[in-house]
Amino acid sequence: MKQEYSTKQRSVILELLKSTSTHVTATDILRQLDSLGIKISTATVYRTLDKLESEGILKKMTLGDGLGACYQYTKNGECSQHFHLKCVECGELIHLSCEFLAEMEEHILKEHSFVISAGRTVIYGKCAKCTGREEKDSICHSHN
Amino acid sequence: MKQEYSTKQRSVILELLKSTSTHVTATDILRQLDSLGIKISTATVYRTLDKLESEGILKKMTLGDGLGACYQYTKNGECSQHFHLKCVECGELIHLSCEFLAEMEEHILKEHSFVISAGRTVIYGKCAKCTGREEKDSICHSHN
DNA sequence: CTAGTTGCAAAGAGTTTGCATGGCG
DNA sequence: CGCCATGCAAACTCTTTGCAACTAG
Numbered sequence: 062m063k064q065e066y067s068t069k070q071r072s073v074i075l076e077l078l079k080s081t082s083t084h085v086t087a088t089d090i091l092r093q094l095d096s097l098g099i100k101i102s103t104a105t106v107y108r109t110l111d112k113l114e115s116e117g118i119l120k121k122m123t124l125g126d127g128l129g130a131c132y133q134y135t136k137n138g139e140c141s142q143h144f145h146l147k148c149v150e151c152g153e154l155i156h157l158s159c160e161f162l163a164e165m166e167e168h169i170l171k172e173h174s175f176v177i178s179a180g181r182t183v184i185y186g187k188c189a190k191c192t193g194r195e196e197k198d199s200i201c202h203s204h205n
Numbered sequence: 206m207k208q209e210y211s212t213k214q215r216s217v218i219l220e221l222l223k224s225t226s227t228h229v230t231a232t233d234i235l236r237q238l239d240s241l242g243i244k245i246s247t248a249t250v251y252r253t254l255d256k257l258e259s260e261g262i263l264k265k266m267t268l269g270d271g272l273g274a275c276y277q278y279t280k281n282g283e284c285s286q287h288f289h290l291k292c293v294e295c296g297e298l299i300h301l302s303c304e305f306l307a308e309m310e311e312h313i314l315k316e317h318s319f320v321i322s323a324g325r326t327v328i329y330g331k332c333a334k335c336t337g338r339e340e341k342d343s344i345c346h347s348h349n
Numbered sequence: 350c351t352a353g354t355t356g357c358a359a360a361g362a363g364t365t366t367g368c369a370t371g372g373c374g
Numbered sequence: 375c376g377c378c379a380t381g382c383a384a385a386c387t388c389t390t391t392g393c394a395a396c397t398a399g
Contacts, residue, residue, distance in 0.1 A: 066353055066398050088388075102356045107389060109354095123267050129388050146319050155319065161312050168305050174333035175290050175299065185325040189318035210373050210378055232363075246381045251364060253379090273363050 065112070070101045074109050075118070075134075083154055084122060084131035124154070124183055144179050148188035155188065209256070214245045218253050219262070219278075227296035228266060228275035266327045268293060289327045294335035301328075 065071075077093060078085070085093075087106055094101050110132050113119040119132045124147055143158040166177050209215075221237060222229070229237075231250055238245050254276050257263040263276045268291070277298055288306050290299040310321050 068354065068398075070355070086388085100356095103388095104357080104390075105355055146313070146317065146321075148319075155317070157313075157317060159316070161309065161316070165305065165309050169290070169301075169328075169330075172303070172305070173290065173299070173301060174336070175292075175330055176336050177290075177328055177330040178293065181293065181329040182327070184313075184321055184328075186313075186319050186321040192318070192320050212373075212379060214380070230363085244381095247363095248365075248382080249380055 070105050071109055073099055073101065074106065075113065078119060078132065078134040081134070084133040086129050086131050088129070120180060122180065122183070145183045146188070147183045147185050148191055153188050209260070214249050215253055217243055217245065218250065219257065222263060222276065222278040225278070227298065228277040230273050230275050232273070264289070266291060268329070288323050290332070291327045291329050292332035292335055293329050294331055297332050299332065
């Protein structure tokens with residue numbers, strides 16, 4: 062097995078991720094590093110994220126926007142155990158840890174023989190804020 | 206509202222999608238068109254897929270691999286009312302109409318104030334066939 | 350010293366856009 | 375005829391790769 066060196070770049074990136082509460086793209090990280098005056102090459106960021114992911118330190122998720130992969134720091138894979146709700150209006154990502162979802166997984170496993178990959182799944186819809194907002198101005202139009 | 210013309214390109218692309226049982230990427234379509242000797246430009250394929258999707262004729266899904274967006278034909282709107290389970294192994298799309306899901310929607314609405322858009326949501330995981338298949342050859346490795 | 354790591358720049362893959370032309374209704 | 379759709383090529387974004395220089399252990 063490959064040994065991991067503890068380099069400055071690696072720890073900077075990891076710190077950044079630890080201090081971020083939501084998911085970030087590689088580009089976000091690049092931008093942040095840039096605004097912090099830290100210079101780490103694009104390639105290194107991608108390679109590091111990749112490594113951190115395969116070490117299980119980060120979770121990689123694809124939120125079907127045009128944004129590319131998102132990464133998020135998770136203490137021992139925590140995020141792989143809950144679902145994500147993504148508001149299609151405002152883009153907010155809600156982490157949903159709730160026993161009901163566990164039930165749902167079980168149900169789908171038993172009744173439909175399907176093993177859900179919660180980490181990969183993003184449930185789309187509208188968050189509270191955006192639902193309220195919509196009701197105000199959509200008097201009578203079907204759907205976009 | 207924009208009117209949709211029925212062009213040759215549009216119907217060719219739609220036919221292709223109708224006759225495909227799993228998801229395809231824009232590139233797949235381009236390749237297929239090419240091997241059929243039909244020439245439709247890249248831009249048109251992308252624009253058409255986009256339009257078909259917003260008309261609700263296609264379902265767009267992102268299978269977080271490096272592959273880009275995937276599209277799949279679904280009979281007009283029929284599918285906006287139930288969830289979809291997508292096997293990340295074999296590509297099978299399972300249409301899941303089940304009261305449990307309705308319960309789940311309600312739960313998420315009440316407890317989390319989030320309105321799920323079932324038509325937009327794809328739940329990823331592994332279907333029965335592929336789960337069985339995996340167990341055969343993964344004697345003892347943690348997870349990918 | 351050795352093997353993993355970094356930077357740079359170039360290359361790829363997927364997708365989008367501007368603009369002139371073509372085609373449906 | 376008017377307006378949407380198409381083609382082409384250039385532009386873009388995200389990500390990967392080759393390779394020489396570098397550094398942690």
